[in-house]
Amino acid sequence: MTGSPRAAALARLLDPDSLVLFDGAMGTMLYSKGVFINQCYDELNLRSPDLIREVHRGYVKAGAEVLETNSFGANRVKLAQFGMSAQTRELNRRAAELAREAADEGHDVLVAGAVGPLGVRLEPYGPTSVAEAREIFREQMEGLREGGADLFILETFGDLHEIEQAIAAAREVDASMPVVAQMTIGVDGLTPYGATPEDVARALERFGADVLGLNCSVGPQTILEAIERMAPLTTRKISAQPNAGMPRDVGGRSMYMASPEYTASYARHLVHAGAKVLGGCCGTTPEHIHAMSEGIRPLSPRFARTAAATAVTVGAVPVLRERRREPEVAAYPLETRSRWGAKLAAGTFVSSVEIVPPRGVDASRMLGDVMRLKVAGVDAVNVPDGPRAQSRMGALLTSLLIEQQVGIETVTHYACRDRNLLGMLSDLLGAAAVGLRNLLLITGDPPKMGPYPSATAVFDIDSIGLTNLVHNLNHGRDPGDNPIGAPTRFVVGVGVNPAPIDLEHELKRFAWKVEAGAEFAVTQPVFDASQLEHFLRRTEGARVPIVAGIWPLVSVRNAEFLANEVPGVSVPDAVITRMRKASDRSKEHAIAEGIAIAREMLERVQGAVQGVQVSAPFGKVELALEVFGDAIAPDTVPRTPLPSAAPSVAS
Numbered sequence: 001m002t003g004s005p006r007a008a009a010l011a012r013l014l015d016p017d018s019l020v021l022f023d024g025a026m027g028t029m030l031y032s033k034g035v036f037i038n039q040c041y042d043e044l045n046l047r048s049p050d051l052i053r054e055v056h057r058g059y060v061k062a063g064a065e066v067l068e069t070n071s072f073g074a075n076r077v078k079l080a081q082f083g084m085s086a087q088t089r090e091l092n093r094r095a096a097e098l099a100r101e102a103a104d105e106g107h108d109v110l111v112a113g114a115v116g117p118l119g120v121r122l123e124p125y126g127p128t129s130v131a132e133a134r135e136i137f138r139e140q141m142e143g144l145r146e147g148g149a150d151l152f153i154l155e156t157f158g159d160l161h162e163i164e165q166a167i168a169a170a171r172e173v174d175a176s177m178p179v180v181a182q183m184t185i186g187v188d189g190l191t192p193y194g195a196t197p198e199d200v201a202r203a204l205e206r207f208g209a210d211v212l213g214l215n216c217s218v219g220p221q222t223i224l225e226a227i228e229r230m231a232p233l234t235t236r237k238i239s240a241q242p243n244a245g246m247p248r249d250v251g252g253r254s255m256y257m258a259s260p261e262y263t264a265s266y267a268r269h270l271v272h273a274g275a276k277v278l279g280g281c282c283g284t285t286p287e288h289i290h291a292m293s294e295g296i297r298p299l300s301p302r303f304a305r306t307a308a309a310t311a312v313t314v315g316a317v318p319v320l321r322e323r324r325r326e327p328e329v330a331a332y333p334l335e336t337r338s339r340w341g342a343k344l345a346a347g348t349f350v351s352s353v354e355i356v357p358p359r360g361v362d363a364s365r366m367l368g369d370v371m372r373l374k375v376a377g378v379d380a381v382n383v384p385d386g387p388r389a390q391s392r393m394g395a396l397l398t399s400l401l402i403e404q405q406v407g408i409e410t411v412t413h414y415a416c417r418d419r420n421l422l423g424m425l426s427d428l429l430g431a432a433a434v435g436l437r438n439l440l441l442i443t444g445d446p447p448k449m450g451p452y453p454s455a456t457a458v459f460d461i462d463s464i465g466l467t468n469l470v471h472n473l474n475h476g477r478d479p480g481d482n483p484i485g486a487p488t489r490f491v492v493g494v495g496v497n498p499a500p501i502d503l504e505h506e507l508k509r510f511a512w513k514v515e516a517g518a519e520f521a522v523t524q525p526v527f528d529a530s531q532l533e534h535f536l537r538r539t540e541g542a543r544v545p546i547v548a549g550i551w552p553l554v555s556v557r558n559a560e561f562l563a564n565e566v567p568g569v570s571v572p573d574a575v576i577t578r579m580r581k582a583s584d585r586s587k588e589h590a591i592a593e594g595i596a597i598a599r600e601m602l603e604r605v606q607g608a609v610q611g612v613q614v615s616a617p618f619g620k621v622e623l624a625l626e627v628f629g630d631a632i633a634p635d636t637v638p639r640t641p642l643p644s645a646a647p648s649v650a651s
Helices: 005-014 027-032 041-047 049-062 076-082 085-103 130-146 160-173 197-207 220-233 260-273 286-296 339-346 364-376 395-405 421-434 463-474 503-516 529-538 556-565 573-585 587-605 621-628
Strands: 066-068 110-115 151-157 179-183 211-215 237-241 247-250 253-256 275-278 310-314 317-321 350-354 380-383 409-415 438-442 491-496 520-525 546-550 611-615
Touching: 005 110, 027 041, 027 049, 041 049, 041 085, 049 066, 049 085, 049 286, 066 085, 066 151, 076 085, 076 130, 085 110, 085 130, 110 130, 130 160, 151 160, 160 179, 160 197, 179 197, 179 237, 197 211, 197 220, 211 220, 211 275, 220 237, 220 260, 260 275, 260 286, 339 350, 339 409, 339 491, 350 621, 364 395, 364 621, 380 395, 395 409, 395 421, 409 421, 421 463, 438 463, 463 491, 463 503, 491 503, 503 529, 529 587, 546 587, 556 573, 556 587, 573 587, 587 611, 587 621, 611 621
Parallel strands: 066 110, 110 151, 151 179, 179 211, 211 237, 237 275, 350 380, 350 611, 380 409, 409 438, 438 491, 491 520, 520 546, 546 611
Antiparallel strands: 247 253, 310 317
């Protein structure tokens, strides 16, 4: 392609002083032509190619110099929702071919292979590894290259960690193809993970993008403000592709109200702010692109730089020096964060009882039961967070009630099910402020298990991602790596299942949790000590302190329910047989047998673990206390607050 019009167009794209105009929205145009949003838009490359060509041709006529392929969601993860993951390569190849056909009808028009985020969380905040993500991106990009794409455009990414893998995949597919990398921001000017425009500029340049910028989510004004902050901090060409304003509900349909004239006026402002690659995202049409084309052609803007970055000279080349990143704050020592943490740090055996928060607002009975546990000498009370998707008093506020009114520490379960990332961050900062210290981080049971099966589950991140988040808070950083001031003092716990169906998968997830920052783990109820012992052997030398879950059964029905309807719990046939025989005699015999089985488990595992969590079935704390017997001593010595310890700053 050397010496060809396309080669010249690519040179203009990379020329720091040349303006380049991309096209506008594909999805908006397809929707306006009657394609409903519940369909797979990427499939239209095969099913309705004429429709896709028509949209591309409209943008060529409007003056677009670069066409983006109809492939934003054409990765195997998103296509799997439509049963089309096996057609990933074909769909992307065809997307590029259709854009190429329309581009060749214009003058020096390039084709950009459009790649969007995978729609899943990457490690350390999700289960998808960076290697898996890079391979998924690579598969999509190989199809786009085969179809004739001239460059790649990575757009609408919210996670800098994910776009780094997309850029790396693009380089592996064809290092000579330019890469335009664009993040998305909200009305607050931050990415969904809290990164600032300055963070975006520095990171995308560091990752090796040829052109870097922003697109989608917000209108031209917010994008303009962000571009003004990014421009002084990078030597790379900057792109801006805003929406046509913010969507409004009009007769039940989302409409973008910014006119072509308004968009064109902001295009001129964007150029003066430092953007040299322009285009449109959601809500923009060929009319918007035509107006932008007419508006920016006469411009020959200066590319101003301000003192926001320090300019130095290496030889004759001006280089921008990044602002120095603040050093990471060291976490408070484990033994200073809570009494529970102090015992874990010292290797002392810990005892806890899991209670169930009340269904309503009256917590008096629960508080009375918890007082009995304190008097008996139990170290902490475990407070579950909507177990089995039941509607009960929230775990955080229940824990606060217990600690304030009873004076015993809690181990607060915190689930990912009900809150998005921002909600969880807000909750955790509040929990730290009111003095809650011990957390058990879990993914959470899906709503379909509970009385409200149609309730929406969030699962923005899973327990591994949440562990990373809390670990970062303990080091004074939020998920966007921004300082939060004083670090939190959480003792970070996770759940683990020693008797899963797929042990290798569970071992892998447990290792990831430990790597993410877990400091102790509580097991699912143990009814077969040999399974726990096998798990401990497999994790020897690579685990945190283990607290074994113990559940006193009360009937054979209780045993069968746990065995068959509670995920992650394994009840051996021998235990069910014992409970059946006891239940046949009487209810009292069944309860006594259940306590005997629980005591056997406690005695068997006591020397192999660092603590136990005994459940109080149906809220009956007396049964939990019977299981302990003489294993705990009454709390006769007044407890004094732990001394505070100021964290040091790591160099």
